Amino acid sequence: MSPRERSPRGSDTERDRPSILGDLSLGAQLSLRGGREVVLRTVLTAIGVGVATAALLLAASLPTILDNLAQRHADRMDYQVAPYPEPPAGDDTLLVGLADTQYDGRDIHGRVVRAEGSDPPLPPGLAEIPGHGEIVLSPALADLLGDPEAKALLQGFDHHTVVGEIGPEGLMGPGELAFYLGSADLSLENAGIRVTEYGGEPRAVLEGTVILLIGVVGVVVMLTPVVVFLGAAVRFGGEQRDRRLAALRLMGADRRATRRIAAGETLPGVALGLALGTGIFFLGRPIVESVSVSSGLFTADVTPQPLLALLVLVGVPMLSLWVVLGSMKGVVVDPLGTVRRAERPSPRLWWRLLLLVLGVVLIVLSMDFEISRRLGLTGAAWLPLVSIGLLAVLFGTTAALPWLVERVFGRASSGPLSLQLALRRLGAAGGGPTRAVSGIIVTVAGAIALQSLFANAWAESTVVRAETRTQAYAEDEFGGSGFQIQADLMMPPPDNDPVAAVSEVPGVEEAVAFSTVWGVADSGADVVVHVADCAALRQMADLPECSPGDAFSGVPGLAAGDTVTVRPKDERAESAWTVPRLTEFEGPLVEHPWNAWGHTARDVVLATPEAAVLPGEIATRSSVWIRVDPSVPGMEDELRFAVVALDPTSHVGFPMLSATYSAMINMRDALIAGALASLAVIAAGLVVGTVEQVRGRRRVHAVLTAFGTRRSTLVASVLWQTTLPVLLGVALAATVGTALGLLVQRVAGIPLAFTPIDTLVIVGAGVGVAFLTTLLAIPALLRTMRPEGLRSE
Incomplete structure (x- = not known):
């Protein structure tokens, strides 16, 4: 073919390029100059995209946050990197x-x-x-x-x-x-x-497979509703847009042109949303310093990782255009009007189940370490697999909801008028009502799985410091009974009486001071030496007559004149101690906190200060045994800091306390904050989406009201229309979430457990959010019932 013959076709291509830009430009102008309704749709889209963009930029800051926390933790390492010797x-x-x-x-x-x-x-x-x-x-x-x-x-x-x-x-x-x-x-x-220096190698703040798994599940669960909300935001005003496109078809635009115009009409809202979301993110960053979650974050910590930030700024417009163009597949735009396919094909179940199955398979593959090893997945390579698996399960859950709605409500034709109106609307609207509640479904399913995983990991990470919380010791010369605790002092001031100091604390019933050193006898036997006055020694064991200068022992073979090499517990210094005159005793030793190591009379020496003349270079550990009344308000803090005033390096062990790994506490606080943010996003999306649907049907509502339909009937129909998919979806989400939580626990090696109360709370929160947001849309619904809604241009 000659160049002359090819040139007209090339000219057509060149003419097509301006037409594409022209169609996009026309759509953009319509979104800004198409009247109040169109501008309102653009503003709503911008708000929705802005909220989603801000949330995604916050998620993109997570790597920077974790890196900064790990670096600051490493920079102040001291005892972890202290040289030895x-x-x-x-x-x-x-x-x-x-x-x-x-x-x-x-x-x-x-x-x-x-x-x-x-x-x-x-x-x-x-x-x-x-x-x-x-x-x-x-x-x-x-x-x-x-x-x-x-x-x-x-x-x-x-x-x-x-x-x-x-x-x-x-x-x-x-x-x-x-x-x-x-x-x-x-x-x-x-x-x-x-x-001689500070600082060590940065380590991940979230350490351990379980902690990482909870973090991955939490991020996926919190971000998935944001993506769902973004998809709903760019659909705002879809019916009005389709009617405008029908008018353009009447003026000569073809089907391709209408699709380009629809895309152009979306772009201004998306662009404004990106700018709004970026502004919300950067203006809201200082707020993190006032959020009381763990130690909080500095403003500089919340900085998006550059590659992830670029992905957000490019991915949000691409996703928005894909959603808009995809929503037009079921719509026929002709010059004489817009026709939504009356006979929609029944939702197919196979690909929806395939998503669920694919997600389960990926989770099992990622967490089965033998399979991961065979596949060459080492280190944290399992994280992408488990993330994709979780996403597949959550999106598969939302994808299965339209099929369930079709099967359960599609053929129903009885009941009150309000219910029939709602069912007709559900049948005619396709996936619209289900899309409106998809964020709730995703959050409920993910939150149930996350909560069950976290609750079990929390229980595994909690260590009770005493086997019993109410260990009361028997009646003795002090009388009464109470909780036993112990305060250890490494560097007490010599001129202060610790017993007198702690006795002033409200709730302290009695206090006994003693000192401890550890040693080894000539025979090789380990010996623990407790030094106290006679009154205190009688609290430790059933002793014979005691007076200053006495010492008691049940250590086999230990006699006066023997040498014991004594040292403090940290073993940094040692010296010889000559054993004084001893009185044998067989015990038993009283179950005190100081006897937490299970010592018996066979390895303990009890000595009065006059008998235990220890070498001066030996630093003994001073302790105070304290009996308290735990019902006194504020007793724990007052006692703890009364001891801190004596020795800032002291430790007070309360039997009624439990110790939980700080990583789990930080994770719990972060998940609570993320859940609240997700609920806020979901509520905003539901309110805007419901109001938009109500406004889109204002003419129908006005006609029904003019023909005598009660307002209460229309209000009830809207409530039914939202409540039915929510109830069905929440039931589905609870089932999938529970199964997903048990699956993740199983593959992570955590004991299986089910938490029905927490599940009911999460389900109730999801239903409550849907019901509340529907109530907020009722004022807009009442305005659509006015006679002005019958007017048409």
Whole structure:
């Protein structure tokens, strides 16, 4: 073919390019100049896309958040990276003692420090090492100490001089409670460590397969409703758009042109939504510093990862166009009007079930480590598979809902008039009503699976410090019974009486002080030496007559004059102790907290201070046994900080407390925040979607009202129209969510458990959100029943 013969075709192609741009431009102009209704649709689309974009940008910030948290945690590592054996003291060494504690259930990161030279390593966030009696506080702890209600906390810190605040680089978040206290009394012998530098290798904040799995499930569950909401947002005003396209067909536009015009009509709303969402995200970032979830986040932490941010800004318009063009497949736009296919094909079930099966298979493959090894999936390579599997199951659940609605409600023809109107609307609207509640279905199914997984992991991560919470010890000369707790002091001040200090705390019924050292006898037997006065020793064992200078032992072969090599528990120093005159006893030892290691009379020496003349270089561990009344309000915090005032490195063990891994606590707080955000997005989408559907049928409502239909009947029909798919969808979501939770527990190796109460709460929340948002749409419904709705142009 000659160039002359090909040129006309080339000219047609060149003429087609301006027509494509012209159609897109015409659609964009219609969305901005097509009247109040069209502009309102564009605004609603922009709001929906903006909310979805902001949520997706927040999700795109998750890698940066985790990296920053891991880096700050690594930068302030001290005892985790302390060299062993300890280097000699020098100008570049710093002694560090652990002083972590709690207040009102919140963890406090505490350190006691002493510079051994002129150039010690500085902890992150500090300008200089505090001197003796000086303290540097985090901003959150400083604010809390200024609260007049925090009297117990103030008791532990009011005798120190505040010399500064910890900078952001030394904190996990703006809400973290932390302090660095200078003390000249700190030494290696009283549980200090010597460091020459700070910092270690960053590690993942969410460690362990179960923690990672919960994180993946949580992110998928929180983001899937956002994607569903985005798909619903770009469909706002679909019926009015189709009528406008019919008018354009009458003016000569072909079917291809109408599709391009529809795409162009969507673009301004999407573009405005991207700008709005980006603005909401960046303007809302400072809010994270005021959110009281764990230690919180700094504003700089919430920065989208560049590649993910680009994916959001490109993916949102592409997804929007795909949804709009896909929604027109079931619509015939002719010059004489818009026809929605009256006889829609019945929803096919096979591909919907295929999604569910595919998701289950991927989850099993990703979590079965033997199969993963054979497939070459090492490390965290299972994360993409389990994410895709979860998405397939959740979207398969929503995809199965139209089929269920068709089967359950498609042939119903009886009942009150309001129910029949709702059923007719459900049958005529296709997937519209089900799309409106898809966000609820996804969230309910995912939340049930997530909650069941998290509840079991939480139970697995909780360690009870005492086998029984109500261990009351028998009647003795002190009389009464109560909870037994113990306070361990590594560096108590010599001029303070710990018994007198703790006895002033309301709720303390009795206190007994004693000291402990560990040693090895000449025979090789381990020996525990408890030193206390006679009254305290009688609380430890059933002893014969006791007076100052006495010592008691049941250790076989141990006699006066023998040598015991004694040392503190940290084994940093040791020396010989000559055993004094001993009185044998056979016990039994009373079940006290100090006897948590299960000692018997055969490995314990009980000595009065006059008998236990220990070498001066040996640092004993001082302890106070305390009997308390746990019913006294605030007793725990007041007692804890009364001991902290004596020794900031002390530890008070409450039998009624349980210890939970901090990663699980942080995960719980993050999931609660994410669930609230998802519910807010879903509620906004439902309100806008329901109002848009009501406005789209205003002429029908006006006609029905003019012919005598009661308003209450129309209101009830709208409630039925929303409630029926929600009830059916929630039942489906509860079934799938429960099965999914059990499946994930099974493949993750967590004991299977079902939590019906929590499931009912989640289901009730989903139904409640749908019902509430429908009620919010009733004012718009009542306005459509006015006679003005009969007017037509």
